[in-house]
Every structure is written in structure tokens, then in C-alpha cells.
Amino acid sequence: MTENISTYEEFEKLVSKLSPYDFEKLVTDIFESLDSIESVIGESKIKDRQVDLIATEKGKNIANKPVKWIIEIKKYKSLINIGVIDQFYSKATYLNIPNSKLLLITSSSLTKSAKVFAENREIEVWGLKELAEKITQEIAIRYFTQIVARQLREKTKLETKEDNLISSLGNIKPGKTDWSLYQQTVFDILEYLFCPPLEIPHYELADLDSRNRRDIIFGNDSEDTFWKSIREIYQGHYIVVDAKNYSKKLAKRPIVDITHYLKPYGCGMFGIIDCRMGSGGASDHAIKEQWIGNKKMIVVLSDEDLVEMLQLKKNGNNPVEIIKRKIAIFRMTL
Missing domain, CATH: 3.40.91.30 (Restriction Endonuclease)
Known part of the structure; x- marks a missing residue:
């Protein structure tokens, strides 16, 4: 845990109150705040397929060109199964974006078979722990405020x-x-x-x-x-x-x-x-x-x-x- 969020439990509570759409937006905001990221594009349609997020790193790393992270975002309560990972991998393979790496971000965890499948296909996986380490206090306060306001409206x-x-x-x-x-x-x-x-x-x-x-x-x-x-x-x-x-x-x-x-x-x-x-x-x-x-x-x-x-x-x-x-x-x- 960093100083940006006082406890992991607080971050977990924050995410639990977000809709899948708001969770995607939170992830986008976190990536846009990272010093290592040059640009972030959300919900891009490439070759008739929808991509949740494409984040381009600063600097040149693969073939002397910037790394592009193809990011799939899933807010689930249940475990992510192998079928979800397979769909993501198949989509990324079809897109064939040069100098790219795959990243799955989820509020849940993966089944054992899904973890093995992801590892074998070099798909990096982030859960709430990795996100909590990267969120800034400014972003956290903004989302907590939005949740309180929404609860009052509802x-x-x-x-x-x-x-x-x-x-x-x-x-x-x-x-x-x-x-x-x-x-x-x-x-x-x-x-x-x-x-x-x-x-x-x-x-x-x-x-x-x-x-x-x-x-x-x-x-x-x-x-x-x-x-x-x-x-x-x-x-x-x-x-x-x-x-x-x-x-x-x-x-x-x-x-x-x-x-x-x-x-x-x-x-x-x-x-x-x-x-x-x-x-x-x-x-x-x-x-x-x-x-x-x-x-x-x-x-x-x-x-x-x-x-x-x-x-x-x-x-x-x-x-x-x-x-x-x-x-x-x-x-x-x-």
C-alpha cells in the first residue's frame, strides 16, 4: 500500500460501489496519471473489435518503439474463468497491434486454469492490489465524492x-x-x-x-x-x-x-x-x-x-x- 490510500480495505470498498462503467473510468484515470504512460485511448474500435484501453508507454522498449498495452477491464464478483482469458487473447491476436503487450485488470481473481492460461500467453494480470498501489489521493477523493453524491441522488x-x-x-x-x-x-x-x-x-x-x-x-x-x-x-x-x-x-x-x-x-x-x-x-x-x-x-x-x-x-x-x-x-x- 502507498501513502495515497490509507488502507487496502478502503480501496476495495470504493471499487465495490462502482458500476462496471465507472470501474473502467477509474482505471483510465489511474493510467492517465502514471508518469510512465504517454497516452491513453479508451474504448477504441479496431478491425470491428472493441478495445477497453490502449496505453502507450514513454520511451522506446520493443524494437526501439514504445510499448502499447492492450488492456481488458473486467469488474466481476465471481472468479475470471479461462473462457474470458481466451476471448481476450483471441481478440488481441486478431488485432495484431505491433509492439504490444496484454494486460487484464480485474476486481476479482482468476481460476487456477485461467492463471496458467494467462501465464502461458504472457498476459499480465492486475487485481485491486496493483491498482491500489497506483491510485493517487486526488483520484480516490474524486471517486469517493461521486459515490456519496450518487447515493444521495438514489x-x-x-x-x-x-x-x-x-x-x-x-x-x-x-x-x-x-x-x-x-x-x-x-x-x-x-x-x-x-x-x-x-x-x-x-x-x-x-x-x-x-x-x-x-x-x-x-x-x-x-x-x-x-x-x-x-x-x-x-x-x-x-x-x-x-x-x-x-x-x-x-x-x-x-x-x-x-x-x-x-x-x-x-x-x-x-x-x-x-x-x-x-x-x-x-x-x-x-x-x-x-x-x-x-x-x-x-x-x-x-x-x-x-x-x-x-x-x-x-x-x-x-x-x-x-x-x-x-x-x-x-x-x-x-
């Missing part, structure tokens, strides 16, 4: 969070004019409903020829029973979500569009479409075709479903029951 708003989201959803007019507002509201609702255990979602950029508009992507490394089953049965390592601010029921085309993202070697084979009025006959048929022919599972949620999920959350129940029910009905009626 204390006054907690009882109305679901009602506020339901009200926001109801105030959006269907159609092209408010499509962006609808997408952002769906983003906010699903983040509130599913994070944790899912990772904080990101907007995915359009592909190179801009044929596919960006979607909402949730990372799914969860050990929660439902989301683990989505990962194991439907290869849902990522949950792809598209939001359609239509005034009519969903047609066939959006089903076909979202399938472009659903690949076993990419995001996986599970997707969600949020559409104001829900699914129509043509989209229902397309969903069956995709499941039977390609093993791609697509769930359509209406505004009514989102409201029911928020009400479940408000009453202390699990909102994923709605998705679970829809999948069960779909498969039992085939």
Missing part, C-alpha cells in the same frame, strides 16, 4: 426510477422523428433492468459500407442462471439489441437485418428487437425460419413488455422472466 429517486422510465417511454412519439430518442430510452431501460449481471452496454458502430445501423451490445459473461443458459444454448456471448420506433407491428425486414450480427464466431446467435407494437405475422414467420434454419434465436419485445419488466423490477422480481416466457412459448408451439 435515495431520493430510487422509488420512482421505474415510473420515470415508463413515463419517458410513453412520451415518445412513434415514427422517424423520435427514433434516436426511442433507441436511447430503450438503452436506458435495458441497462437498468439487466446491468448487472450483464456488462454495461455499448452502441455498436455501423459496418464499413454503412448497410447496418448500429445496435446496442451487452457483454454476457454472467454466471446468472438465465444469462448463462443464453450463452450456453444460443451462444449468446453478447446480447445484440435493436430498437424500432415503428407505429405498426414489426415486419420481416428487421428480423433479417439483425441476423447479420448473429454469427457463432462473432456476437453469438441471440438477439432482441424492441418494437413499439411488438411482432407481426411476417416477423413471427421470419423468426421461425431463422431458428429452424440457422439456429438464431430472436426475441421481440413490445412497449407493453418493457413496462411489465420495469414493474417486475420495481416489485423485487426478475424482469428476465418476460424473455424466458417468450422463448418457452415460442419453442413449445413449434
Whole structure:
């Protein structure tokens, strides 16, 4: 422990109150404060893959060029398994960034097999101990202050969070004019409903020829029973979500569009479409075709479903029951 944090327990307590997004931000701030680091780039997209952080060291070390650290950041309560390490290594190998080293930063620890896997592939691992040794008092105070302020806000708003989201959803007019507002509201609702255990979602950029508009992507490394089953049965390592601010029921085309993202070697084979009025006959048929022919599972949620999920959350129940029910009905009626 350095003089910057009085006790390791205090730092551990600080991190425990941070969301996965805030934990990433904390790590970014720590790296930007290090004298040995020249530049830090957060959430870069390279070759269609997302990188949490790239930190370039000062000086020249590898092949007379600066070392670039490719950094994966995971805020988990459970142990990091070998699958997470393998995904990180595969992504870094695919990116093939010159003069780079790999660094995994986690609030948790690794399983024995994951540790061996990381060591064999020269992946450095930092836990909270290593971060605590590097955080400055200024950064620590800033985050403690943010947490206290957030707790005060949540204390006054907690009882109305679901009602506020339901009200926001109801105030959006269907159609092209408010499509962006609808997408952002769906983003906010699903983040509130599913994070944790899912990772904080990101907007995915359009592909190179801009044929596919960006979607909402949730990372799914969860050990929660439902989301683990989505990962194991439907290869849902990522949950792809598209939001359609239509005034009519969903047609066939959006089903076909979202399938472009659903690949076993990419995001996986599970997707969600949020559409104001829900699914129509043509989209229902397309969903069956995709499941039977390609093993791609697509769930359509209406505004009514989102409201029911928020009400479940408000009453202390699990909102994923709605998705679970829809999948069960779909498969039992085939």
C-alpha cells in the first residue's frame, strides 16, 4: 500500500460501489496519471473489435518503439474463468497491434486454469492490489465524492426510477422523428433492468459500407442462471439489441437485418428487437425460419413488455422472466 490510500480495505470498498462503467473510468484515470504512460485511448474500435484501453508507454522498449498495452477491464464478483482469458487473447491476436503487450485488470481473481492460461500467453494480470498501489489521493477523493453524491441522488429517486422510465417511454412519439430518442430510452431501460449481471452496454458502430445501423451490445459473461443458459444454448456471448420506433407491428425486414450480427464466431446467435407494437405475422414467420434454419434465436419485445419488466423490477422480481416466457412459448408451439 502507498501513502495515497490509507488502507487496502478502503480501496476495495470504493471499487465495490462502482458500476462496471465507472470501474473502467477509474482505471483510465489511474493510467492517465502514471508518469510512465504517454497516452491513453479508451474504448477504441479496431478491425470491428472493441478495445477497453490502449496505453502507450514513454520511451522506446520493443524494437526501439514504445510499448502499447492492450488492456481488458473486467469488474466481476465471481472468479475470471479461462473462457474470458481466451476471448481476450483471441481478440488481441486478431488485432495484431505491433509492439504490444496484454494486460487484464480485474476486481476479482482468476481460476487456477485461467492463471496458467494467462501465464502461458504472457498476459499480465492486475487485481485491486496493483491498482491500489497506483491510485493517487486526488483520484480516490474524486471517486469517493461521486459515490456519496450518487447515493444521495438514489435515495431520493430510487422509488420512482421505474415510473420515470415508463413515463419517458410513453412520451415518445412513434415514427422517424423520435427514433434516436426511442433507441436511447430503450438503452436506458435495458441497462437498468439487466446491468448487472450483464456488462454495461455499448452502441455498436455501423459496418464499413454503412448497410447496418448500429445496435446496442451487452457483454454476457454472467454466471446468472438465465444469462448463462443464453450463452450456453444460443451462444449468446453478447446480447445484440435493436430498437424500432415503428407505429405498426414489426415486419420481416428487421428480423433479417439483425441476423447479420448473429454469427457463432462473432456476437453469438441471440438477439432482441424492441418494437413499439411488438411482432407481426411476417416477423413471427421470419423468426421461425431463422431458428429452424440457422439456429438464431430472436426475441421481440413490445412497449407493453418493457413496462411489465420495469414493474417486475420495481416489485423485487426478475424482469428476465418476460424473455424466458417468450422463448418457452415460442419453442413449445413449434
